[in-house]
Amino acid sequence: MSTNRRTHPFRAVIFDMDGVLTRTADLHMQAWKQIFDDYLSRQNNQQPFSRTDYLAHVDGKPRYQGVEDFLHSRQLTLPYGKPSDSADRDTVCGLGNRKNARFLELLENKGVEVFDDAVAALKRWRRGGMKLAIITASRNGQRILEEAGLLDAVNVVIDGAVAAEKDLAGKPEIMLEAARRLDVAPADAVIVEDATAGIRAGRDGEFGLVVGVSRNGNETELREAGADHVTADVYAVSFLRQIPNALDHMEDLSAWRGSRPLAVFLDFDGTLAEITEEPGKAQISAEARSALQRFSCPVAVISGRDREDLQSRVNVEGIYYAGNHGFDIAGNGHRHTLPEADNAVKDVDHAERMARERVGDLSGVIIERKRYSLAVHYRKVKSDEVLEKVQQAVEDMRQETGLRKRNGKKVLELEPAVDWNKGRALRWLIDILPVSGEESPFIVYAGDDVTDEDAFLALREDGPGIYVGDALTCSLADYHVRDPDEVLHLLRKLADALE
Ligand SMILES: O=P(O)(O)OC[C@H]1O[C@H](O[C@H]2O[C@H](CO)[C@@H](O)[C@H](O)[C@H]2O)[C@H](O)[C@@H](O)[C@@H]1O
Numbered sequence: 001m002s003t004n005r006r007t008h009p010f011r012a013v014i015f016d017m018d019g020v021l022t023r024t025a026d027l028h029m030q031a032w033k034q035i036f037d038d039y040l041s042r043q044n045n046q047q048p049f050s051r052t053d054y055l056a057h058v059d060g061k062p063r064y065q066g067v068e069d070f071l072h073s074r075q076l077t078l079p080y081g082k083p084s085d086s087a088d089r090d091t092v093c094g095l096g097n098r099k100n101a102r103f104l105e106l107l108e109n110k111g112v113e114v115f116d117d118a119v120a121a122l123k124r125w126r127r128g129g130m131k132l133a134i135i136t137a138s139r140n141g142q143r144i145l146e147e148a149g150l151l152d153a154v155n156v157v158i159d160g161a162v163a164a165e166k167d168l169a170g171k172p173e174i175m176l177e178a179a180r181r182l183d184v185a186p187a188d189a190v191i192v193e194d195a196t197a198g199i200r201a202g203r204d205g206e207f208g209l210v211v212g213v214s215r216n217g218n219e220t221e222l223r224e225a226g227a228d229h230v231t232a233d234v235y236a237v238s239f240l241r242q243i244p245n246a247l248d249h250m251e252d253l254s255a256w257r258g259s260r261p262l263a264v265f266l267d268f269d270g271t272l273a274e275i276t277e278e279p280g281k282a283q284i285s286a287e288a289r290s291a292l293q294r295f296s297c298p299v300a301v302i303s304g305r306d307r308e309d310l311q312s313r314v315n316v317e318g319i320y321y322a323g324n325h326g327f328d329i330a331g332n333g334h335r336h337t338l339p340e341a342d343n344a345v346k347d348v349d350h351a352e353r354m355a356r357e358r359v360g361d362l363s364g365v366i367i368e369r370k371r372y373s374l375a376v377h378y379r380k381v382k383s384d385e386v387l388e389k390v391q392q393a394v395e396d397m398r399q400e401t402g403l404r405k406r407n408g409k410k411v412l413e414l415e416p417a418v419d420w421n422k423g424r425a426l427r428w429l430i431d432i433l434p435v436s437g438e439e440s441p442f443i444v445y446a447g448d449d450v451t452d453e454d455a456f457l458a459l460r461e462d463g464p465g466i467y468v469g470d471a472l473t474c475s476l477a478d479y480h481v482r483d484p485d486e487v488l489h490l491l492r493k494l495a496d497a498l499e
Contacts, residue, residue, distance in 0.1 A: 171201035267447030324423025423458030
């Protein structure tokens with residue numbers, strides 16, 4: 001992120017509608033599929049309309065442009081016709097009108113579903129006095145929002161009908177018009193968008209912050225399109241803030257520690273080791289291993305990995321290892337597991353069988369079995385269809401086994417539904433640390449993923465949580481460092497302080 005852009009506070013939030021606030025994308029997809037499949041079945045050698053076609057050529061565009069772009073992608077042409085064309089005419093406008101009639105029927109029959117996370121964020125921002133707008137290329141925007149009960153929840157709504165009336169050519173113009181009507185400069189406004197075209201429009205409009213909403217695990221595409229921040233949970237974004245870099249605040253950390261004995265707790269993937277395409281390839285650098293070996297104080301690594309796997313990758317003697325997100329702890333003569341987790345192993349076995357049967361052979365899917373949990377990795381999955389199958393299979397596995405589902409970085413995990421996590425493991429470890437003297441230990445915990453948030457929360461006043469990632473974050477940590485390289489610098493500075 002460039003440093004001259006504002007990060008906080010903002011005065012307004014502009015929400016895209018479809019895919020962010022409302023689930024109308026599915027209704028649009030169904031309507032497009034019905035009219036295009038009917039049309040394609042009357043042409044030579046044409047495959048049916050797919051979700052990939054929808055996302056690539058139609059999603060987020062005014063309807064006649066969507067028809068033209070999709071036909072163009074199949075080397076098909078139709079006369080443009082006129083917007084007044086009846087819905088049974090085979091013209092661009094006729095097909096667009098047919099789709100709209102079908103969409104309105106579906107809307108009437110099925111109603112509008114909303115995304116609860118985005119509606120909760122909208123309400124939280126409104127309570128905080130933020131100015132709000134909703135924008136959409138859909139000419140039915142007002143009607144959809146009325147149906148969803150959101151029309152009066154915001155200050156400004158600009159839909160496709162308003163855009164056509166005001167001659168607003170595309171998304172950037174619609175966004176800028178929303179900012180103008182809210183009476184805020186673009187630099188003071190946040191854009192919340194789920195489509196890459198919308199992210200690019202937000203960047204072109206020079207908005208203060210462009211948030212990408214990844215509903216389908218498409219974080220990378222949203223980031224590449226220029227999103228400043230990507231989230232799967234819009235509610236979390238209403239807590240977004242800027243946190244300082246720990247490396248610039250070592251004196252503050254030292255003052256906070258005072259004379260207390262130090263203990264260093266670390267996550268593994270994304271913290272000690274760079275994220276890699278395949279879980280088996282992640283490794284700690286020789287420098288990071290040496291830094292860990294320098295510590296004379298207690299060190300613990302708490303990871304989602306299986307404990308033995310973690311231990312062999314870190315390979316440092318005399319430290320504590322907690323695997324399976326804290327369900328399996330060992331080190332320095334101590335051992336901790338939970339009977340409830342042992343009882344759940346048969347459910348993890350069952351989930352593993354289901355995963356291998358349902359998604360094991362799908363391109364890009366990696367299944368990682370661990371003692372108490374199962375990870376289904378989709379980092380290498382390239383198709384939306386495969387991703388949907390993975391999500392559905394893991395949801396079915398959750399329901400059938402009663403295991404708890406968790407999201408991580410391009411991974412879905414199932415683990416025992418027990419009140420235990422990295423935070424509980426951290427507290428357990430603090431209680432057994434061999435610290436001498438009266439004073440409680442000062443704990444530094446660094447981690448990069450959602451499961452590390454449990455540890456940040458559990459730390460309370462015991463020391464700083466250090467988030468590994470961007471300064472602009474919804475993390476509960478006190479400080480950040482950018483990446484595993486900066487984690488290494490931090491470790492060296494902490495080790496220096498002890499010598
Ligand atoms: O708690 P952590 O140490 O951060 O472990 C979390 C998960 O990390 C691993 O998966 C992640 O890292 C892989 C290698 O960089 C990457 O390919 C994957 O996409 C990430 O989700 C590990 O494989 C999991 O078992 C851990 O739960």
